[in-house]
Amino acid sequence: MQLREAAVVLGVHYQTAYGWVRQGVLPARKTGRGYEVSDDDVAALAERRASGTAPRPQIRVRDWDAQADRLHAAIVAGDETLARHLIARLARGVPLTDLCERVIAPALARIGEDWVAGQVSIATEHRASAICERLIAARAHQPQGRPRGIAVTATPPGERHGLPALMATASLREDRWLVHHLAFDLPVAEVRQLALDTRADLVVLSATTADAAEAARQAADEIIASAPGLHVLASQAGDTLTRLRHLARAVADGAGPAEPHG
Numbered sequence: 001m002q003l004r005e006a007a008v009v010l011g012v013h014y015q016t017a018y019g020w021v022r023q024g025v026l027p028a029r030k031t032g033r034g035y036e037v038s039d040d041d042v043a044a045l046a047e048r049r050a051s052g053t054a055p056r057p058q059i060r061v062r063d064w065d066a067q068a069d070r071l072h073a074a075i076v077a078g079d080e081t082l083a084r085h086l087i088a089r090l091a092r093g094v095p096l097t098d099l100c101e102r103v104i105a106p107a108l109a110r111i112g113e114d115w116v117a118g119q120v121s122i123a124t125e126h127r128a129s130a131i132c133e134r135l136i137a138a139r140a141h142q143p144q145g146r147p148r149g150i151a152v153t154a155t156p157p158g159e160r161h162g163l164p165a166l167m168a169t170a171s172l173r174e175d176r177w178l179v180h181h182l183a184f185d186l187p188v189a190e191v192r193q194l195a196l197d198t199r200a201d202l203v204v205l206s207a208t209t210a211d212a213a214e215a216a217r218q219a220a221d222e223i224i225a226s227a228p229g230l231h232v233l234a235s236q237a238g239d240t241l242t243r244l245r246h247l248a249r250a251v252a253d254g255a256g257p258a259e260p261h262g
């Protein structure tokens with residue numbers, strides 16, 4: 001249906017529906033006549049609105065770096081309450097994917113630099129990343145309603161950086177995927193079997209280091225060889241959650257990469 005009709009169905013002004021399209025809340029296809037949206041997506045959004053998980057008004061953050069700086073200071077100090085308040089305030093108007101990508105990941109990257117420079121201890125780094133894990137996990141709810149598809153998230157063997165996989169889970173759930181989050185460092189056969197058992201459409205393997213990216217690529221090849229039809233996305237350096245969602249949607253729309261991405 002056209003976006004104008006969708007706005008009527010959803011009981012909102014056209015500009016509101018248009019805003020949701022811009023923010024990725026309501027998937028749409030640009031046509032010569034404007035935007036076209038699927039009946040299923042409109043129904044799913046109507047259901048989310050009815051169940052109280054409706055999209056919030058978005059706020060424009062002027063200075064993401066300053067937000068990341070504040071979070072960095074809080075997690076280095078181990079001040080979980082302050083970190084929780086910072087994230088809670090932003091989460092009122094910022095999608096979780098943006099919070100992960102633009103605030104939490106940069107704060108963590110800075111901790112990595114601090115650690116290399118000998119300015120923070122390993123214990124401080126662990127405390128900071130554990131705080132971030134709890135902040136994200138508390139918001140990474142499984143949405144209600146018909147999912148876009150089923151995904152399994154994990155890291156390849158040997159990769160103990162679990163936060164990117166958690167962020168992938170949060171971001172895909174925000175995009176209406178049903179996600180089985182397996183955390184980190186799993187044998188490939190286990191990931192593959194769970195994906196088959198849950199009839200998953202997609203396996204996402206997150207990696208932080210170059211070695212782990214290579215392990216993810218190998219794992220992807222292994223899974224695809226033994227379970228044809230299962231799509232696997234393996235992250236590589238510089239990947240983003242926005243790209244992940246884009247690739248995952250291509251899988252859900254049936255135009256997914258036949259080859260492992262990586």
Ligand code: B12
Nearest residue numbers: 109112129159160161162163164168206209233235239244
């Ligand atoms: C926290 C942390 C840890 C924690 C992890 C805890 C946890 N629960 O995750 C612990 C303490 C376990 C750890 C261990 C180690 N770490 Co460490 N760690 C970090 C740190 C500070 C943050 C990692 C993080 O979460 N980053 C934020 C992530 C989310 O950002 P990102 O990688 O860009 O991910 C994005 C994309 O991948 C995307 N995404 C996610 N999934 C997917 C999937 C697909 C398909 C796509 C498209 C996109 C996508 O989403 C993310 C957000 O944008 C980094 C510093 C840094 N620069 O990141 C060092 C860092 C990664 N660690 C490093 C090192 C060296 C190690 C150790 C080897 C240290 C040691 N000597 O023991 C071990 C390795 C352990 C192992 N075998 O894996 C180095 C790696 C250097 C390198 N390039 O190889 C870094 C860069 C620190 C540094 N500056 O040197 N670490």
